Every structure is written in structure tokens, then in C-alpha cells.
Amino acid sequence: MMAKGGEILGCQGQSAIIIGGATALGLIRREDLAPLIAYSERVPARALACKIVAPTQQQAARLLDAFECSAPLHCVVEDTGDRRRGAVRCQILRPVRQGDVIMLDRGLYLLSPELLYLQLSRGMDVAQLWMLASELTARYGLDTRAEVSRQHIHRASAAHSKRFEEADCSLSVSEQADGDSNSLFERAPLTTPEALRTVVESAGHGPRSLSHRVASLVLGGARSPKEAQLAALLALPRRLGGRGISGMELNHVFELPRQAQVIAGRRAVEGDLYIPGIRRNIEYDSEQHHSDSEQRDRDIRKANALRAIGVDVRTVTRTQLYTWNVFNALADSLARGTVDRARPVTASLKTLQYELWHNMLVRDEERD
DSSP, rough: OOHHHHHHOOTSSSSSSOOHHHHHHHHHOTTTTTTHHHHHHHEEEEEEEEBBBOOOOOHHHHHHHHHTOOOOEEEEESGGGGGOOOEEEEEEEEGGGGGGEEEEEEEEEEEEHHHHHHHHTTTOOOOHHHHHHHHHHEEEEEEESSSOOOOOOOOOOOHHHOGGSSSSSSBBTTTTTGGGGGGEEEESSSSSSHHHHHHHHHHHOOOTTTHHHHHHHHHOOSSSHHHHHHHHHHHHHHHHHHOTTTOOSSEEEEEEOOHHHHHHHSSSEEEEEEEEETEEEEEEEEEGGGTOOHHHHHHHHHHHHHHHOOOEEEEHHHHHHBBBHHHHHHHHHHHHTTTTTTTTOOHHHHHHHHHHIIIIIIITTOOO
């Protein structure tokens, strides 16, 4: 696609345009660009010193056309004088030299996933940050260009958001189908939680900053957004609205003994969310599998094999996940025996947990 990128820019390598922000996130999400991004060379941003510029309006138009993107084109610059208007949106990212950029073509670069996390983290709350970090470290890609048919989502009113104790505790938004699956594709993680944390620290964001805390807590390797959301609701500390289940692992591989292999029909199985300390595996049961008898059979055999080796298997369905009072009771039971129960469960704690649930599942359901 970008074989003539240098000609499009007309820069011949004498200047560097770095795509960032929403444009970079959109490109990273695209399935057709995944090979280009995965195999492109990484360059230390400091090597581009004094070369980083904002594209002209003509260059921006050419790039938007080449990548089939909608305006505006989001770029990163180091000087306030490089900002432009029109089809170009530039943001100053002073710590840009602390990380790498991806060389798409001559004179054209893309923020690395680590620097993109650093840039987009500004102004995000814990739910948004967790999902961004999860996506960058996941085993899935989320191509938002894919047309996903969604049923109407019943959303909570502003009163529900502000005071859940006055809301209908049976609030459920689970009637829609699992639309995420239509836009997902498998790929290797773009980065790791450790790499995110390193860049955040290099930029001077200390352990008390939200971007650092999320990078330190996020579980890499999620296979779907729903898996990442469930992990956040259970693994995040209670002060951030989670259930405080520590040591949780995503997609733990269980090597099965012979008898369990016969039950499962395979030598090893992957758990969704595994808590090693109490040998409990939590599975998310997507509604898309309800009509797939073969998949249902594989899931049942997997659960029976895990029980045969002494692993407690719990299942969370979409309806349970999206109905607050049901999920609240289920999450409390899942956390039992894994957290310090000496700490009282106060009304303020439940408010935090409801708000995280609401922000993670209801508020951002149509964010993509």
C-alpha cells in the first residue's frame, strides 16, 4: 500500500512525519495492515531529532487517501510552531524520544504501541485505560472498520450513573448479540505490560499515576474484549472498583494427565481466567456459542477435564455479566477466599465497583 510513501510525502527522508493519536490507533486496529505493522522496523525516536515535522495539508490529504482514512490526520510534533489546522491535528508529545516509532516508509512513522498508550492515556479513566492497555497487549485485533450489526442497547439514564442505589438493581443490557466477535481477528500481542510500564516510567509518570498503575496491573494476552473486561472487574484492586483478586492469569495452559486427556479430547486446554492460589478457573460463556453444538461440546469436555484434575470451574454468561445485581453477587462469590475479608464492604466500595462495571460495560458499549 505504501510502497511509494516517500514520493507521496515528497520528503525523501529529510523530515519525519509521525502518525499518532486516533489515526494511529485506527491503523493499528486494521487487519489488512497487521503484517505491515508487525514486520516494519522499529526506530528509536531520538534518532529522528530535528526531523519531526507536521505534514502539509497536501501531504495529509495524500496520506489519508493512501490509507483510506477519514480526516483529520493525527500526528505528533515536538514544537508548538509545527501545529497545523485543517485536515491535520498535531499534539505535542515531549517524551516521544523515550520510546520507539515504527517506520512505515521513507519519512513516515507510526507511534509504537507503548508511546501510543502514553499519548492516549491523557484524560482517560481506569476503564478506558485498562481496555486500551488490554488491546495493545492482547492476542486479538479489533478492526473497527468492520460492519457490526448491533441491536438497540438499553442504556442507563444519568440518574443511574450518578446514584446506582436509586437505580433498578435488575438493570440489564445483555439483550444485544456478541457483536465484538464480528470485528475480531487473531494476532500476536503488539507489546507487553512490562514494555508499557517502562515507557510510562521513562516519561516521568510515577507509580501513583493512573497510567502507571494500569500498566502494572493489566493482564496481557486477552483473546477478546469481553475477556479483558471481565479480568478488569475481578483483578483490579478494590480502591479502583475491582474485586482485588490477585495472581489471576489469562489463558493459563493446563497440561492434562492421560485420563483428563480422554475427557477433553486433547492433551492440554487453556483456561480463561485462572486463580492459581485457590485452583479456580473462570470461563466467559459467549452467547455466540449457544447455537454452536460442537463448540458447546468442547467447552463442556474442557470443564469436566479441569474438574477431574481438581480445578474449580465457574462460568460467567453474558447475561450474568451485564446484569448488575447478578454480577455483583457472582463476583463477590468468585472473590471469596482470595482477598482480605477483614476489610469491610462499605457503601462507598460498592459505589466504586458499580461505577467501574458501568463504565466498563454500559457507558462504552458502543465506543467502537
